[in-house]
Amino acid sequence: MLTADGFDAAIIGVGERCGSPEIIVYDADKCVDILIEGGMDHDEAQEFFSYNTLGAYVGDHTPMYVWKMGIEEINER
Numbered sequence: 001m002l003t004a005d006g007f008d009a010a011i012i013g014v015g016e017r018c019g020s021p022e023i024i025v026y027d028a029d030k031c032v033d034i035l036i037e038g039g040m041d042h043d044e045a046q047e048f049f050s051y052n053t054l055g056a057y058v059g060d061h062t063p064m065y066v067w068k069m070g071i072e073e074i075n076e077r
Helices: 029-039 042-054 069-076
Strands: 011-015 023-027 065-067
Touching: 023 029, 029 042, 029 065
Parallel strands: 023 065
Antiparallel strands: 011 023
């Protein structure tokens, strides 16, 4: 399984899907918080995470990032 550098504290588990390899799953909000703790402001952290982390596909073992939300928030999307 591949890891995202610097985000170990944001790991929430391992994801499985039929016919696909296991992947590491991260809490996306915690990833952004880690970038803020490293000195970025919220907007910079959000943009960096979106472009450099979410936008980095490295094959079938690419980690997954989860935005935690309840059913109400999901329905609003």
